Amino acid sequence: MSLPHASSSLPDASRLVHVDLGERSYDIHIGRNLLGNLGPLFAKMFGGAKAAIITDKTVAGLHLDAVQKSLEASGVETHVIVLEAGEKTKSYEGLTKACDAVLDTRLERGDLVVALGGGVIGDLAGFVAGIIRRGMRFIQVPTTLLSQVDSSVGGKTGINSGHGKNLIGLFHQPSLVLADSAVLDTLPRRDFAAGYAEVAKYGLINDPGFFAWLEANWQEVFAGGPAREEAIARSCQAKADVVAADEREAGQRALLNLGHTFGHALEGMAHYDAERLVHGEGVAIGMVLAHEFSARLGLCDPSVTDRVIAHLEAVGLPTHIGAIAGEKPTSDLLMDFIAQDKKVSRGNLTFILTRGLGQSFVEKGVDPSEVKSFLEEKLA
Numbered sequence: 001m002s003l004p005h006a007s008s009s010l011p012d013a014s015r016l017v018h019v020d021l022g023e024r025s026y027d028i029h030i031g032r033n034l035l036g037n038l039g040p041l042f043a044k045m046f047g048g049a050k051a052a053i054i055t056d057k058t059v060a061g062l063h064l065d066a067v068q069k070s071l072e073a074s075g076v077e078t079h080v081i082v083l084e085a086g087e088k089t090k091s092y093e094g095l096t097k098a099c100d101a102v103l104d105t106r107l108e109r110g111d112l113v114v115a116l117g118g119g120v121i122g123d124l125a126g127f128v129a130g131i132i133r134r135g136m137r138f139i140q141v142p143t144t145l146l147s148q149v150d151s152s153v154g155g156k157t158g159i160n161s162g163h164g165k166n167l168i169g170l171f172h173q174p175s176l177v178l179a180d181s182a183v184l185d186t187l188p189r190r191d192f193a194a195g196y197a198e199v200a201k202y203g204l205i206n207d208p209g210f211f212a213w214l215e216a217n218w219q220e221v222f223a224g225g226p227a228r229e230e231a232i233a234r235s236c237q238a239k240a241d242v243v244a245a246d247e248r249e250a251g252q253r254a255l256l257n258l259g260h261t262f263g264h265a266l267e268g269m270a271h272y273d274a275e276r277l278v279h280g281e282g283v284a285i286g287m288v289l290a291h292e293f294s295a296r297l298g299l300c301d302p303s304v305t306d307r308v309i310a311h312l313e314a315v316g317l318p319t320h321i322g323a324i325a326g327e328k329p330t331s332d333l334l335m336d337f338i339a340q341d342k343k344v345s346r347g348n349l350t351f352i353l354t355r356g357l358g359q360s361f362v363e364k365g366v367d368p369s370e371v372k373s374f375l376e377e378k379l380a
């Protein structure tokens, strides 16, 4: 049993996206220079509670001060836990460290964890909140584009195991998400572009109008004009709609995996080495492969793939396997990773395929030999 979430409205210029999940519902606040709103929002929603801010070293150096000052100015007692930056923190070791540090603060079950960082911190801190004292509430303050449009929304939390990514975890919804688009000004361009792959994904899943809007406005999204907030808000709304309809991925939530089965295989092949490939880049290549594979099956016109490639290339994302530095994978190696993916049942593979731009669907009966010969062609 978790504590109820309170209403989060505050009179300001931010956009609100509501995630409708009954008693687990919450709001996502999106806007420029919003970090200062955290204290007043916290005090209004959770008056009297304390906060443990979990962050990483890089983000701590850039944005911790603003967050901590805002909370303290509103009378919220804060404790800060700073972890190493990077995917390795989403591990048993990172989990132990973070849990013990939260317990050291003597916070109680009614207090909150604040996850300040990218998807690594959000996934880990959300999981920590979910298991400490059988469930504390938590707030997501995502600081990467990927975490603002994807990982901070929807309640998937967890860590990696030696057996694979995200295998240990919980569904645990945050009580509030605060996405300040200005914090993305300090994000390296490559990380911004990687997060943008997930933004484009929402267009390719079921919103061709959004994809066309991105083709026309992506420069302003990158530059930090109002189109950035628009892109974040539309992405969050798209994710909120899917999550509200299928919180635990019984069906349609799987659409969010467009490009991810191929993408995860490429990440695995590159040993999750961020120098070679980061998640969003794998997703970009994976989305192109999903379109090409759909075309090969006669489902989708090849001109759609050309349009997808043109846009992803325009923003500087890789679009083919050959763009990944280092040794080329074999189709056998990629098939091994694909078979290990969670989306396998009775020998058939589940893929997100498409019938056209923004017309994706879940296909559970994909014959592995078709995928293998497709990959062999791509690698030839």
Ligand SMILES: NC(=O)c1ccc[n+]([C@@H]2O[C@H](COP(=O)([O-])OP(=O)(O)OC[C@H]3O[C@@H](n4cnc5c(N)ncnc54)[C@H](O)[C@@H]3O)[C@@H](O)[C@H]2O)c1
Residues within 6 Å of the ligand: 056, 057, 058, 059, 062, 085, 086, 087, 090, 117, 118, 119, 120, 121, 123, 143, 144, 145, 146, 147, 150, 151, 152, 153, 154, 155, 156, 157, 165, 166, 183, 184, 185, 186, 187, 188, 191, 279
């Ligand atoms: N829970 C979900 O639904 C979900 C969805 C997608 C991805 N994920 C997970 O998210 C993780 C990837 O997230 P990510 O791409 O945000 O990675 P990340 O959290 O590792 O952040 C990337 C890098 O950017 C730095 N950084 C963060 N904010 C910054 C800022 N404002 N300025 C400068 N540097 C900044 C971080 O310190 C880190 O070095 C993966 O572990 C993935 O599995 C989860």
Ligand SMILES: [Zn+2]
Residues within 6 Å of the ligand: 150, 198, 260, 279, 283
């Ligand atoms: Zn993703």
